[in-house]
Amino acid sequence: MSLQPSDVFVPGRFPLEDRNIYADRGRPQDDFIKAIRRGFVPVVFGSYGVGKSSLSRYCTKTEDAHGKLVYIESTYGKSLADIFTRLLEVIGYEVTTEKTTQREWESGGETGFGLAGDILGYLKANLSGKLSRGRKKALASKRQLVVSSPTDSKVLDLCEDAGLFLMIDEAHRAGDTLRRDLSAFLKAFANRNHRQFRIAVIGTETDASRLIIRDPGIDRLLQEVPVHPISHSEARSILFDGMARLRIRVPEDLGMKIIRSGVGSPFILQYLCLEMAETAKQTRADALTQEMHAAALRAYAKAKAQRMIHQYRTAIETTGTKKYRKRILHAMARAEDDYVTMDQLVHGISRDMAEDVPSTALSGPLRELKTAKFGPILTDVEGPSGTARAYNYSAFADPAMKSIIRMIEALARPGEEIPADFQQ
Numbered sequence: 001m002s003l004q005p006s007d008v009f010v011p012g013r014f015p016l017e018d019r020n021i022y023a024d025r026g027r028p029q030d031d032f033i034k035a036i037r038r039g040f041v042p043v044v045f046g047s048y049g050v051g052k053s054s055l056s057r058y059c060t061k062t063e064d065a066h067g068k069l070v071y072i073e074s075t076y077g078k079s080l081a082d083i084f085t086r087l088l089e090v091i092g093y094e095v096t097t098e099k100t101t102q103r104e105w106e107s108g109g110e111t112g113f114g115l116a117g118d119i120l121g122y123l124k125a126n127l128s129g130k131l132s133r134g135r136k137k138a139l140a141s142k143r144q145l146v147v148s149s150p151t152d153s154k155v156l157d158l159c160e161d162a163g164l165f166l167m168i169d170e171a172h173r174a175g176d177t178l179r180r181d182l183s184a185f186l187k188a189f190a191n192r193n194h195r196q197f198r199i200a201v202i203g204t205e206t207d208a209s210r211l212i213i214r215d216p217g218i219d220r221l222l223q224e225v226p227v228h229p230i231s232h233s234e235a236r237s238i239l240f241d242g243m244a245r246l247r248i249r250v251p252e253d254l255g256m257k258i259i260r261s262g263v264g265s266p267f268i269l270q271y272l273c274l275e276m277a278e279t280a281k282q283t284r285a286d287a288l289t290q291e292m293h294a295a296a297l298r299a300y301a302k303a304k305a306q307r308m309i310h311q312y313r314t315a316i317e318t319t320g321t322k323k324y325r326k327r328i329l330h331a332m333a334r335a336e337d338d339y340v341t342m343d344q345l346v347h348g349i350s351r352d353m354a355e356d357v358p359s360t361a362l363s364g365p366l367r368e369l370k371t372a373k374f375g376p377i378l379t380d381v382e383g384p385s386g387t388a389r390a391y392n393y394s395a396f397a398d399p400a401m402k403s404i405i406r407m408i409e410a411l412a413r414p415g416e417e418i419p420a421d422f423q424q
Helices: 027-037 052-059 061-065 080-090 133-140 153-162 176-192 232-245 252-261 266-283 290-315 324-334 342-353 359-368 400-411
Strands: 041-046 069-072 093-095 122-125 165-168 198-204 222-226 378-382 389-396
Touching: 027 041, 027 052, 027 198, 027 222, 041 052, 052 061, 052 198, 061 069, 069 080, 080 153, 080 165, 080 176, 153 176, 232 252, 232 266, 252 266, 252 290, 252 400, 266 290, 290 324, 290 400, 324 342, 324 359, 324 378, 324 389, 324 400, 342 359, 342 389
Parallel strands: 041 198, 041 222, 069 165, 165 198
Antiparallel strands: 093 122, 378 389
16 A cells, blocks of 8 residues: 555654654764663753654654553643552552542652642552563552652552653653652662663753752763754655655755755654645645645644744834844744843844844843733743743743744745745
């Protein structure tokens, strides 16, 4: 049976099947695999949309295929109890919730994890068919297990015995309590010297230290794995190799334009490729065309970016020569870091305008972009504690805006505020 475009390009799913197109990510992919092989915890971090989750899931395809991967999609609104529950369900424990009260505790400077009324009660062994006879016998002696702290050795031992791989995604969305408890859990994990149980942490940050509370007890265990936007060769592999599987030709000059419109995001590039490939199949065309690319961009803008395009259009000035709000947004989008200082803005905008632009000229427009009038489209950056403002740093309120502005910059023709291909 011949491949369909949705078999090859999978912007809404992880590229885990052989028929899915996936570009080897080089150094970060090698670092992830090496960290696991050496018993470290990879901390995968980078900007929005650069393919952190896809890379991590691709590296753990084997564990996933054998039912060993426990994937926590997001930490938002979750406690360590929720993560424990998922782990124990996979290895055959039945979780029942009961009203119980347990005093919160503090030990060694770590904040304890309390069973505050209705989250996690007693964990009772359930002789599940998933377990081997040997495991059933081993678990039968643990008819009643109470988890009382984030460093509970029983959970670690059960996960080791089952050979699980715990992958925690969107760690940047964790609340303060979970961050503290997760740090204590990782410290206990580091001290157990496990060989079968593995953990990985993923988050949208440009600084790995903002994902996990660090101290000497766990620093030796962590392996930072920074992920950057896909390179030209990686984007070329997705586009040209993917289309070749479908027997669709890509003209070289058009291919370069398509890669540029992907702005380093594997999701955006795969989305555009899927749209174009489906059009080519429907029209029985054997090659991509400029019209297919323009239609794919319009489809992406309509389905994924209309709110942000409208917000961008409202935020920029449409008259005058300086247009500082627009220049600030584009300087923010071009920056490699998600957190940008006033000095970086001054340097970038001065270079673009070929004149010295003082910070006083930018401070007012920068403040405006952080007000409700514009969304806000920008925001101050919180400090590591999550409670205080980090002095002098700004970031996009929605990280996806960075990709949208990069697309606008890459595709807009002279005199256009919004590319014609984005018009409805």
